[in-house]
Amino acid sequence: MQQVEALGNGTCSTIISVQEIVRSDAENIPERYIRNPDDRAKSSEISLVPDDRLPVIDFSLLAQGDEEERRKLDVACKEWSFFQIINHGAEEALPKVKAAAAQFFDLPLSEKKKYAMPPDYFEGYGQDDKAEDRKRDWIDLLWLLTMPPHSRNTKYWPLTLPGFGEAVEEYATEMQRVTYEILGNLSLLMGVERDVLKQLHGEVKQGTRMNYYPACARPDLVFALSPHCDYTSISFVLQDDDITALQIKHKGMWVPVKPIPNAISVLVGDVMEKQQLSRCKTVVNLSWSNGKYKSLEHRAVANMEKPRNSVISFVIPSDEAELNPLKTMVDDDHPPIYKNGVTYIEYLLYTQNKETDEDKYVNIDYLKIQN
Numbered sequence: 001m002q003q004v005e006a007l008g009n010g011t012c013s014t015i016i017s018v019q020e021i022v023r024s025d026a027e028n029i030p031e032r033y034i035r036n037p038d039d040r041a042k043s044s045e046i047s048l049v050p051d052d053r054l055p056v057i058d059f060s061l062l063a064q065g066d067e068e069e070r071r072k073l074d075v076a077c078k079e080w081s082f083f084q085i086i087n088h089g090a091e092e093a094l095p096k097v098k099a100a101a102a103q104f105f106d107l108p109l110s111e112k113k114k115y116a117m118p119p120d121y122f123e124g125y126g127q128d129d130k131a132e133d134r135k136r137d138w139i140d141l142l143w144l145l146t147m148p149p150h151s152r153n154t155k156y157w158p159l160t161l162p163g164f165g166e167a168v169e170e171y172a173t174e175m176q177r178v179t180y181e182i183l184g185n186l187s188l189l190m191g192v193e194r195d196v197l198k199q200l201h202g203e204v205k206q207g208t209r210m211n212y213y214p215a216c217a218r219p220d221l222v223f224a225l226s227p228h229c230d231y232t233s234i235s236f237v238l239q240d241d242d243i244t245a246l247q248i249k250h251k252g253m254w255v256p257v258k259p260i261p262n263a264i265s266v267l268v269g270d271v272m273e274k275q276q277l278s279r280c281k282t283v284v285n286l287s288w289s290n291g292k293y294k295s296l297e298h299r300a301v302a303n304m305e306k307p308r309n310s311v312i313s314f315v316i317p318s319d320e321a322e323l324n325p326l327k328t329m330v331d332d333d334h335p336p337i338y339k340n341g342v343t344y345i346e347y348l349l350y351t352q353n354k355e356t357d358e359d360k361y362v363n364i365d366y367l368k369i370q371n
């Protein structure tokens with residue numbers, strides 16, 4: 001599939017595990033992780049919004065068709081592009097998938113390397129951005145396609161770990177159920193039938209990414225995960241309960257997301273609408289929502305005390321899915337910006353190209369309607 005080319009564009013086949021760097025010398029941060037002073041997280045950009053202002057949605061009410069909860073979902077997506085869900089019914093699966101991730105990263109490097117991410121592919125154990133000439137994030141990860149079942153490449157799955165396959169399967173199935181309910185509610189909010197957003201994906205794919213962020217002696221110098229938007233319709237972030245590391249951009253400031261035990265964070269992705277990104281200077285407006293819901297810029301910061309794990313579920317349309325705005329989202333005040341018929345794979349090829357050449361990013365203009 002073409003997503004292989006779009007997402008896997010590294011040229012380096014060596015795994016440089018941050019976990020191993022810390023194991024061999026925890027005090028010394030290698031140069032390629034140290035951000036230029038201008039790029040570092042600044043305390044002046046941290047928002048002081050109280051934790052209880054971040055939107056929380058009771059999933060069980062949404063699933064019962066509660067209109068008030070659906071209205072809250074609308075406000076959360078419009079104002080924050082973010083919400084946490086509670087009472088989602090997946091509570092039993094959470095500790096199991098967290099334990100599976102922790103168990104994997106506890107393996108010796110020689111074992112983990114058996115699942116190594118190839119140079120031009122995105123599944124497996126390795127790093128996010130393999131470009132040699134850019135600063136790296138303080139992270140190791142394992143990326144797996146988890147849904148639909150026929151898309152699974154089990155050679156990247158550490159199935160010799162007891163319970164790993166079962167835990168990932170259970171979590172993936174639960175997240176699929178939750179995904180469909182949220183897409184159903186967002187469809188209703190956009191004035192179309194419940195199943196419309198799901199169908200627009202074509203075959204709905206799900207990627208599961210297990211992130212491992214080692215403790216860092218100088219968290220002020222590095223990024224655990226650089227600011228970015230996800231190339232998804234929606235994403236789910238399952239965090240360790242006791243570390244606040246995920247930060248979301250809200251009204252120009254970074255808001256730390258204090259995890260609520262057993263809750264899952266939900267992020268609006270680019271397929272709803274991508275906004276101007278400070279990092280890659282792209283404006284993409286390929287949205288189904290035509291700007292009603294914008295994708296969320298987010299990042300993760302490192303910490304000194306202890307390693308952190310997170311498990312992310314990415315909801316991904318098929319390559320051929322067309323990213324035209326829904327008809328109900330277009331009117332004289334909100335005309336479509338991009339050419340009719342732009343597909344998800346075109347969007348990926350234009351935006352996920354991680355070349356340092358800035359022009360590549362600007363080329364997204366090719367997809368715009370020319371007047």
Ligand SMILES: O=C(O)CCC(=O)C(=O)O
Binds near residue numbers: 300
């Ligand atoms: O670890 C986190 O909190 C965020 C992870 C994330 O944004 C990602 O993997 O895309």
Ligand SMILES: [Fe+2]
Binds near residue numbers: 230235298
């Ligand atoms: Fe993300």
